[in-house]
Amino acid sequence: MDFSEAANRISRKFAKGGQTPDVKKIEGKLRRLVDEFGVQPSEAERSVTNELAKEFNLPAPGSGGSAGGGGKGGGTEEKKIADGVPGEWVTIEGKIVALSNPPSPSIAQSGVIADDSGAMRFVVWAKSNAPAMAEGSWYRIESAVVDEFKGVANLKIHSGTTIKEISEDRSLIPSPVPIKDLHPGIDSVRAKFIQEWDASHERMLQSGLLGDETGTIKFVIWKEPGKEKLVPGAVYNLFYAQVDEFNGRLSLNLNTATILQEEGEIEVSGGEVAVTGAIVHIAPGSGIIKRCPVEGCNRALSRQNYCPVHEIQPKFIYDLRIKGWLDDGEKTHNILIQRDVVESLTGISLAQAQEIAENNPLGMDEVFLQMRDTVLGRYITCHGREIDNRLLVNKCDKVVFNSGDHTALLNRAGGAPS
Template identity: 60%
Template sequence: MNLSEVTERISRKLEAKGAQPDRQKIESRLRRLVEEFGVNAAEAERTVTGDLAREYKVTNIGGTSTELRPISDIVPGEWVTIEGKIVALTPALSPSIAQSGIVADSSGAMRFVTWTRANAPAMEYGHWYRIESAVVDEYKGAPNLKIHSGTTISRMEKDAPLLPSITPIAELKPGVGSVRAKVVQDWEVSHERMLQTGLLGDETGTIKFVTWNEEGKDKLDLDAVYNIFYATVDEYNGRLSLTLNTAMYIADEGDIEVGRSETEIQGALVHIAPGSGLIKRCPVEGCNRTLSRQNYCPVHEIQPNFRYDLRLKAVLDDGIRARNVLVQRELVEKLAGITLDEAVGIAESNPIGMDEIFYRIRNAVLGRYYTCSGSEFGGRLLASSCTPVAFKPEELAALLNRAGGESA
């Protein structure tokens, strides 16, 4: 569609109503929508026509985009008008972004972003707004509301409470979600910017969660149940995860029988990685990071009052695929036949210290076959159980007989 023709058509509609539009300004708006925001020309025409109709205070020229839409019905590629409450504000990731966060109504919630060049009024947390003529695109697989120069924002004198709808973990999809879940696992954080990461579960399954270090954010308690409202649901390599920085969470006194969606693999432990055996952890509340041999925490520096722990970082190979496996203390004690207290006593009295425990655990498990099950994230199996595979002479005999028959 020729934008000059569209400009002329819009101009004539306005002139027929007694307005004197600026054709250059009309074409500039059209090009911005089409070339910068990727809007199709027909939708751009309707939006610009509606915006100019309001500017010139004329009616009945068509092309307005003021029909109110529930958030749950919005899909990428649309231009919409919504009324919603700002339930979260997030730090802008770029100077080109003035504001970002989550807007919600009684039907659902979605992320929004306001461009700096839009010169739009800043919206405040906890208030309701009418947002007219915003464009919806897709961000990380979910609808995302973009506020641009053609968007009108009006604060509403409304204080209606919102009761988010709880979604079963198995039914979550990219975007924004609310869950009632139990903290199943609290993992060691892998980056100093992380406050907490672990596993949440409900009756339908489990999902990884992460909370980044941010003022006012608290850690969740292991084995506690929470109502978590307006968490960000992201997808990476086909797996969903929850980011809780946008969320409000409230402790629940009830309990949940978590439905397990575990991966089970069988194979030989072919490699025991450094960092296995007896380790030291930072004692600062909420940290739990592994310390260096000099008792140094990357966040809290030297920690002389560290605490000991056992873990196993290994590779389990089934002959087709090798997987990284992480085994925590309770399982390590069973597999290696040594308790944490025994390991500490040996390390403190042995000339090579903690290395002695590494060698003992490695010798106890390396090359042996196990069936391990647990949750798999980021290419690593977080083992909840590991059972030695028993030798079965009859199966070996059958394999040898079959091999002999094939070679005959």
């Protein structure tokens, strides 16, 4: 886009009516919209034209109406939040239901705004010098930009946006969405906390699996002041959670969510699989392990009792697990088996494993070797949920060797021997 030419073109439109707009300011606004906000050049030119028309109390010259199809808000169309489309300039009225820590100094505020149609993330640019908005309050936001980030619509508040607080406290009751119907963006769910996972990052407060009657989904809570962990087995209403997508899989970020525990129950379904095959590999980190005893951590420690977050932990907690591969003859499944199932599968209890680790010359390695010798090559059926290409096993059944099945596998691999 030739910003200078576009600025002169806009200036000439108003010069016909006796106005003398500042061409340099026009050019600066166009550059900001296109370069900083990613607005299409034609839409940027139309927006600046309408802004000047409002400033001079004139109809937008040559527009045949207001940008975005006419309506309120200085040339932008008033819309419900759910109807905002990337590339549009809109005016909305909504409630600030969550504020989050701005990820960059260039951002003054960020969070989630909602109305009775839905919710959307918003960003207030520091350069806009916009008034700070308060969580729980309603606002009318005029001439904001809806754009797109990672396939999700979000609202950008810039220097041309007007923010007015609405004194009326309107009723806003979000409706939960079934897990199977979630899509990237902001949504609300009613779900049961069915499985807690090890935190995989030092900034992670909690991670695990949520489920409802339609399916399951991974969730994460990042460490922030005031954030608390969920209680395994409890049922929650999670309003305005951020639904993210990575490699085709959805997950919930609960840092923006309003979390309310309830007394009800949910019969979780969906996501359960059963895989029968042979254990062909036991990975390092299996057997007896040590975990960090600091409340809320539970990370696996190194052999030197070192936690990546809480450093040396002499008062560690012992645990059992098996990480490995289960081959069903057609596909190899990455499996993770937790303590209670490990005890049942190997016949070695946590107390027995601890006695071996503390008194055998090989220590923890002896537990690993005994468990490996017990299960490696064994045919079993693993029941659980497959999340992020890993089968989280909650039950194992031993399978009696069937020579007919073995022959069939050989035939698939290379044909029957002559």
